[in-house]
Amino acid sequence: MNLLDIENLSLTIGDTPILRNVELSVAPGEVMGLVGESGSGKSMTALTVMQLLPHAARATGRVTFDGIDILAATEDQMCALRGDDIGMVFQEPMTALNPVKTIGEQVAEGIRWHTKASRAEAEDRARKMLDRVGLPSAKFPMSRYPHELSGGQRQRVVIAIACALKPKLLIADEPTTALDVVLQAQILDLLRDLVAESRMGLLLISHDLAVVTEMADRITILRHGEVMEAGDTARTLSEQTHPYTRQLAQASMHVPARARPHGIETGRPLLQVEGATRDYPGRLASLFKRAPTIRAVDHVSLSMTPGQSVALVGRSGCGKSTLARMILALDQPSSGTIRFHGETITGKSEAELKPARRDMQVVFQDPYGSFDPRQKVEKLVAEPLHVLEKKPTRAERREMVAHALHEVGLGVSDMDKYPHEFSGGQRQRLSIARAIITRPKLVVADEPVSALDVSIRAQILDLFAELNQKLGIAYLFITHDLTVARAITDEVLVMHEGKIVERGRTSEVLDHPQSEAAKALVTAAPDLHRAIAQRMQEQG
Amino acid sequence: MTAYLLKRLAIALATLVLASMVVFAVLEILPGDPARLMLGMNASADQVELLRNQMGLNAPLAWRYLHWVGGLLSLDFGRSYTYSVPVIDLVRERLAVSLPLALIALALSTIIAIPVGLFSASRRGRAGDTISMGAAQLGVAVPNFWFALMLIYVFAVWLRLVPAGGFPGWSAGIWPALKSLLLPAVALALPQAAILARVTRSALIEVLNEDYIRTARAKGLPYRAVLWRHALRNAMIPVLTILGLQFAFLLAGTIIIENVFYLPGLGRLVFQAITQRDLIVVESVVMLLVAAVIAVNLLVDLSYAVVDPRLRSRQ
Numbered sequence: 001m002n003l004l005d006i007e008n009l010s011l012t013i014g015d016t017p018i019l020r021n022v023e024l025s026v027a028p029g030e031v032m033g034l035v036g037e038s039g040s041g042k043s044m045t046a047l048t049v050m051q052l053l054p055h056a057a058r059a060t061g062r063v064t065f066d067g068i069d070i071l072a073a074t075e076d077q078m079c080a081l082r083g084d085d086i087g088m089v090f091q092e093p094m095t096a097l098n099p100v101k102t103i104g105e106q107v108a109e110g111i112r113w114h115t116k117a118s119r120a121e122a123e124d125r126a127r128k129m130l131d132r133v134g135l136p137s138a139k140f141p142m143s144r145y146p147h148e149l150s151g152g153q154r155q156r157v158v159i160a161i162a163c164a165l166k167p168k169l170l171i172a173d174e175p176t177t178a179l180d181v182v183l184q185a186q187i188l189d190l191l192r193d194l195v196a197e198s199r200m201g202l203l204l205i206s207h208d209l210a211v212v213t214e215m216a217d218r219i220t221i222l223r224h225g226e227v228m229e230a231g232d233t234a235r236t237l238s239e240q241t242h243p244y245t246r247q248l249a250q251a252s253m254h255v256p257a258r259a260r261p262h263g264i265e266t267g268r269p270l271l272q273v274e275g276a277t278r279d280y281p282g283r284l285a286s287l288f289k290r291a292p293t294i295r296a297v298d299h300v301s302l303s304m305t306p307g308q309s310v311a312l313v314g315r316s317g318c319g320k321s322t323l324a325r326m327i328l329a330l331d332q333p334s335s336g337t338i339r340f341h342g343e344t345i346t347g348k349s350e351a352e353l354k355p356a357r358r359d360m361q362v363v364f365q366d367p368y369g370s371f372d373p374r375q376k377v378e379k380l381v382a383e384p385l386h387v388l389e390k391k392p393t394r395a396e397r398r399e400m401v402a403h404a405l406h407e408v409g410l411g412v413s414d415m416d417k418y419p420h421e422f423s424g425g426q427r428q429r430l431s432i433a434r435a436i437i438t439r440p441k442l443v444v445a446d447e448p449v450s451a452l453d454v455s456i457r458a459q460i461l462d463l464f465a466e467l468n469q470k471l472g473i474a475y476l477f478i479t480h481d482l483t484v485a486r487a488i489t490d491e492v493l494v495m496h497e498g499k500i501v502e503r504g505r506t507s508e509v510l511d512h513p514q515s516e517a518a519k520a521l522v523t524a525a526p527d528l529h530r531a532i533a534q535r536m537q538e539q540g
Numbered sequence: 541m542t543a544y545l546l547k548r549l550a551i552a553l554a555t556l557v558l559a560s561m562v563v564f565a566v567l568e569i570l571p572g573d574p575a576r577l578m579l580g581m582n583a584s585a586d587q588v589e590l591l592r593n594q595m596g597l598n599a600p601l602a603w604r605y606l607h608w609v610g611g612l613l614s615l616d617f618g619r620s621y622t623y624s625v626p627v628i629d630l631v632r633e634r635l636a637v638s639l640p641l642a643l644i645a646l647a648l649s650t651i652i653a654i655p656v657g658l659f660s661a662s663r664r665g666r667a668g669d670t671i672s673m674g675a676a677q678l679g680v681a682v683p684n685f686w687f688a689l690m691l692i693y694v695f696a697v698w699l700r701l702v703p704a705g706g707f708p709g710w711s712a713g714i715w716p717a718l719k720s721l722l723l724p725a726v727a728l729a730l731p732q733a734a735i736l737a738r739v740t741r742s743a744l745i746e747v748l749n750e751d752y753i754r755t756a757r758a759k760g761l762p763y764r765a766v767l768w769r770h771a772l773r774n775a776m777i778p779v780l781t782i783l784g785l786q787f788a789f790l791l792a793g794t795i796i797i798e799n800v801f802y803l804p805g806l807g808r809l810v811f812q813a814i815t816q817r818d819l820i821v822v823e824s825v826v827m828l829l830v831a832a833v834i835a836v837n838l839l840v841d842l843s844y845a846v847v848d849p850r851l852r853s854r855q
Contacts (some may be wrong), residue, residue, distance in 0.1 A: 052757055075762070083760030090758075095751040100773050108758035109769075145849040161759060230800055 003028050003169055003201040004049065009061035011044055011225075013054060018044050019225040021061070026169060029199035033194075033216030033233065035209055035248070037453035038424070041225040042205045046092040046171045049203075050088055051078045065492070066168060081223050085108040087162030091174035097146035102144025102156045103130070111164050129160045133190060135314060149488035151316070152183035156190070163194055169201045170194070176211065180316040180480040185524035188215060207453060209252045213237055213535055216331050221245055234535040237528075247455065251526050254458035255487045256465035268342070270441055271304040271327065275336035296322040298498035299336065309468055309475040311485035311506060313521060314495035320478045323495070327476065328362055331351050348503035357387045361435035363428075365447035370431055371419040381405065381434045388438065404433040406465060407470075410471055425456035429463065436467060446478045461487050482525040486510055493516040544845055544852060552838045559830045560612075562604050567819050573597075577817050578621045608823070617824040622816045623658035628811060638708055638806040641721050641728070642790035648729035649736055649786065654772075654779075656733070657740025662767055664745055675739065679734025688800045695723060705802040724801045728794060732786045739782050743775035750774070777849045784840035788833040792825075798806045 011019040019041045026032045036042045047053050049063060049070060059455040062068040066085060070076070082088075090096045092492050097106060107126035111117060117125070127142060133156040146154055153177065162170060172191060176184035192215065195202050199534055206212050212219060215235055220230040221244065229242040240246040277299055282291030296320045304310055325331040327338060329345045338346050340356045348356075361384060364370045364435040371380055381401045385392060392400060402412045408429040419427060428448065435443050447462070449457040465488055467473055485492055485506055492509045496517035502509060513519045575591040576583065598608065611618060617627035656672050663669045682788050696704035702719050708718045715832030747753065748771055756770045757763070806825060813821035845851045 050758060052754065072589060079760050079762050081760070082758055088758040090751060090755065092751055096755045098752040098756065098770050098774065101770075106755075109756075109761070113760055113765075146852045148853070158755065161755065 002026065003030075003066060004060070004203070006045070006049070008062075009045070009048065009059060010054075010062060011041070011048060011057060011059045013057045016223060017057075018057075019048075022221050022222070022225070022227055023230070024227070025289050026201040026203050028201050029195065030218065031195060031202045031204055031216045033203045033212035033219040033351040034203060034222060035207065035212050035219060036222035036333075037207060037455065039224075040222045042207075042222055043173050044202065044224070044225075044315070046088065046173050046205055049171060050082060050083075050086065051075075067367065080114070083162075084114045084165050084169075085168045087165075087167035087170045088437075089155070089158050089170065089172040089175045091177050093151050093158055093178060093327070096158050097154055099146055101145075102142060103135075103144050103146065103149070107157065107164055108142075110161060114165055126160070126164065128159070129164045133157075133160045133163075133272050134186075135160070152179055155179065155183075155187055157193075159187070159190065160200060163200075166198050167200060169203065171203045171205070173205045174207065175204075176437050177206070177208070181524040181526070182315050182524070184211070191215070203340075207249055208526060209237075209454070210528040211532050213531035214376075214526055221248065231531065232540070233529070234532070237532050238536055245334075249528060251454040253459040253483070254454075254461060254464045258465045258469060258488075266443075267306075269303045270306045270308070270341065271302075271476075272339040272342075273300060273302045273323075273327065273336070274338075275325055276300045276323065276333045276338060278319075278326060278331065279333045279334040291468040295498050297326070297333070300495075300498075300500050301336075302493060302500065302503075303441070304474055304476065307468065307472040307474050308491065309477070309489045311477045311479060311489035311492040312495060313353075313479055313482065313485050313492060314517070315480060315521070318495045319498040320495055321446060324446060324476065324478050328360060328444055329356065354387050358438050360440040361438065361440040361443050363431050363435050363443060363445040363448045364452055366423070368427065368451075371427065373419055375418070376415070377401075377405075377417050377419070377430060380419065381415075381430060381437060383434060384438045394522045400437055401433075404437040407436060407467065408433045423456075425452055425459060428452060428460050432460075432463060432467070436471065436473065440473060442476065444476045444478070447480070448477070449477070449484055450481055457484075464488055480521075482510055482521060483527075492520065545842065548838055548841045552834050555805065556831060556834050559834070560609060560827060561605070563823060563826050563830065568601065568808055568824050570819070612824070612827060618820045620813075620818055620821050622813075622818045622821075627821050630659045630821065631806070631825060631828060634804060634806045635810045636710060637721075637803055638791060638794070640718075641725055641794065641803070641805065642787060644718075644721060644725040645728035645732065645790050646783070646787055648725055649732040652729065652733040652785065653736035654740055655730040656737040657744060657779075658767060658772065660737070661744035661748060661771075662763065664748075669741075674736065676734040679730050680738075684727050684731055685796050685800050686853060687730055688797055691727055692800075705800070706812070707803050720801075720803075724794075724797050724803060727797050727800075728790060732790070736779065736782055736786070740775065740779050743778045744771055747771045747774045774848060780840050780843050781848070784836050788829075789838050791832055792829050825828045 002025040004024075006022055006024040009019055010017070022041070022045060024032065024034070024045065034042050034045065039463060041098070044053070048059050049065065051070060051073065053059070058072055061071070068081070073081070086185040097103070098399070104123060104126055107129055108119070108122040111125050112122040113117065115122070123142065127137060130282070134155050134460060135153060140149075140153070146157070149157065170191070175191070176187050179187065184379065188211065191202060191204070194200060204212060204215055216233050218231060219236050221228045221242070223244055228244045229236060236245060237249060240249055242260045276297055277295065277405050280294045280296055282293055300323055301531040312320050312323065322331065326333050329348070333346055337344055340360065345353060378398065378401050380507065381404055382397050385400065386396060401415055404413055405412065410426065410429055410433065410456075419430070422430065448464070449460050452460060461484070468475060475489070477484065479485055489506045492504065492506045493500050494509065494515060494517055496515070502513065502515040504519045509518060510522060513522045549604070573588070575588050575595060575597060579591060580588055596604060607841045615628055617631065620627050620630060623630060656676070660669045681743065692704050695701050702722055707720050708716050753766060753770060756766045761769070792806055792810065794805060795811055797803075798805040798807045810822060810825050812818075813825070
């Protein structure tokens with residue numbers, strides 16, 4: 001018998017239809033993968049099972065968990081189920097824990113609530129659970145607060161809360177999306193072990209086809225609130241009979257077409273970084289004592305030629321972004337020099353930096369957060385023009401914005417719109433338009449596609465490739481996603497604890513990593529081809 | 541934690557010293573000679589000069605400042621020009637009214653505001669929320685002297701439960717004294733409670749949208765438990781800030797209510813001292829209030845750290 005049965009589930013919030021006739025089931029000990037792009041209704045399906053929907057939501061159909069009719073259950077019945085028989089893990093571990101309560105309290109709370117155990121008993125069980133998820137008492141006493149833990153550690157605490165009472169069903173909604181690949185692999189391993197240990201059913205929700213293929217026995221593909229295809233993971237993904245399944249799989253593995261990159265052999269380097277180091281003073285431990293200095297970037301040297309596309313890969317916190325900030329002259333190295341076009345840019349005043357600023361631009365990860373919502377596109381895209389030698393007239397400015405929009409595939413009429421009128425992918429196009437409007441020689445892109453859905457991501461990667469070919473812009477891609485590095489860069493630099501530990505041609509480094517750090521990244525990175533092959537073997 | 545505490549303490553002390561200089565300097569440059577004021581318009585120049593010497597008004601500025609600060613530290617605030625009694629006695633007498641009044645009003649305001657804020661936030665956008673926030677809006681808008689008059693009319697004149705005004709003194713017994721403070725405290729608490737309820741509501745609404753609230757609900761806690769155990773403490777920081785400001789206001793900004801109820805409080809003392817140019821009293825009471833405000837702010841800062849562990853480990 002199935003543990004969870006969703007039959008003919010439809011959901012509306014206000015007048016907006018969210019789900020239509022969704023069918024899904026999870027058996028004990030089974031991993032069901034629920035895949036879809038943003039807005040497809042994955043999370044709403046999970047929240048329906050938990051009955052944690054927004055007030056205005058109306059669900060029809062049938063949801064049965066362990067013989068209980070969820071849609072007809074009272075709030076008291078649901079409270080008894082939540083956290084006891086059904087656990088849930090969320091996407092964003094940095095904010096999923098209450099900042100003013102210790103991790104011990106937060107794990108023990110659910111245990112006390114459901115079992116009426118004494119405080120001591122509950123804390124004892126909480127301690128065992130924290131040990132189980134990989135937070136041993138020696139390093140992680142119960143009295144730790146969430147802000148004293150890293151993202152991966154916090155996600156372990158959230159899993160401990162969800163699994164503290166050995167639930168029959170665990171719902172994990174994008175549990176690893178906010179983590180780097182190495183942490184992702186660890187958390188997925190932990191979930192897999194927990195499923196095997198107690199024959200727990202797992203509903204794993206993700207936008208990442210590779211992750212789901214690695215984990216799930218069966219898979220359900222959701223689009224615009226409707227199930228497109230469902231079935232055994234191996235068969236569904238190897239046959240790819242449904243066009244949408246095929247489209248998702250192809251987009252996940254998309255590699256933009258690029259001819260030979262520009263000017264790789266031409267002599268004069270565009271960017272030279274020599275021995276760049278950045279120290280941060282340690283925090284004040286007491287009034288007179290300071291914790292030791294933190295070295296975020298440690299004697300990094302690199303060089304880029306015009307038109308070259310380079311990936312800077314590494315785990316979160318390895319110093320990638322600090323290095324990028326120094327290259328963009330937004331931060332000063334503690335020692336070492338950075339030269340752009342042969343000119344030293346370290347220790348220069350803003351006025352002296354103006355020519356360099358014109359030739360280097362940046363694209364950030366979050367297309368939502370990097371625009372002022374009250375300004376029109378024309379003004380937003382024209383922002384970098386103030387570094388030009390001669391201030392353009394209003395007509396010239398419109399002309400330049402129109403041209404930049406055209407180059408990123410947007411229309412002239414978009415100039416008078418506001419950012420909220422664009423989708424995530426279009427907004428990322430806007431930030432690329434803003435970056436190329438000054439005709440820069442170098443664009444630094446910090447995780448430029450990691451917030452985007454796979455099909456949009458493929459389009460944006462194509463755009464980057466096209467602009468590289470057409471305008472000869474050199475890229476420094478900062479990413480922890482090796483698929484992106486593989487898709488669009490010629491060379492890769494692997495960074496670990498502030499140092500560059502490996503460098504070389506992208507395909508060589510990613511196929512035959514030499515350093516420990518690079519090997520860890522490559523093994524942990526989910527890969528759809530590999531995952532399908534492995535599934536085929538297991539499921540015959 | 542120790543570093544945080546020491547830093548806050550150092551800032552508080554520095555503020556106090558700076559404030560004392562400002563208070564002293566401002567009163568020093570105000571026109572009007574206290575000696576002449578005490579002796580009256582008919583006194584001769586010699587008599588005024590003699591009194592100025594006696595009062596130390598002719599000594600150098602720095603010396604007088606240090607002398608004054610020394611006096612403050614040993615609780616010797618000098619003598620009032622108009623009442624001819626030690627200022628400390630005046631202040632002590634008035635504080636016996638103002639401090640309990642402020643504390644009762646603050647307690648009332650908190651007791652009313654927090655549950656109303658919780659109620660409103662948990663029913664956001666529904667009828668209960670609209671009604672209680674409408675009431676809060678009214679509470680802010682109604683002038684407190686008018687509300688005070690209504691209270692007197694209902695509870696003192698009509699129901700005869702409490703006196704309409706005056707203060708019998710604590711020597712008359714605790715209950716009679718408390719009874720005469722009750723109406724003024726309610727009149728003071730109402731607008732404060734209305735403001736505090738609005739702040740509590742908006743802080744809670746922000747917190748209720750946080751991810752950890754969803755985590756707590758996914759644990760199986762009922763909504764009410766989530767509200768009290770998880771949301772309230774996280775919403776406390778803005779609430780504490782407002783509470784600190786309100787206490788400072790309640791201690792000295794209550795002159796209108798003191799007048800309505802004929803209460804011998806600090807507000808009326810300062811008002812009389814200013815109109816009579818009794819600068820020593822003004823100086824002392826202002827310094828006292830400055831010290832009280834700084835102490836309350838220090839307390840608020842420390843309570844932040846109690847509420848939020850992140851502040852304990854950060855500077």
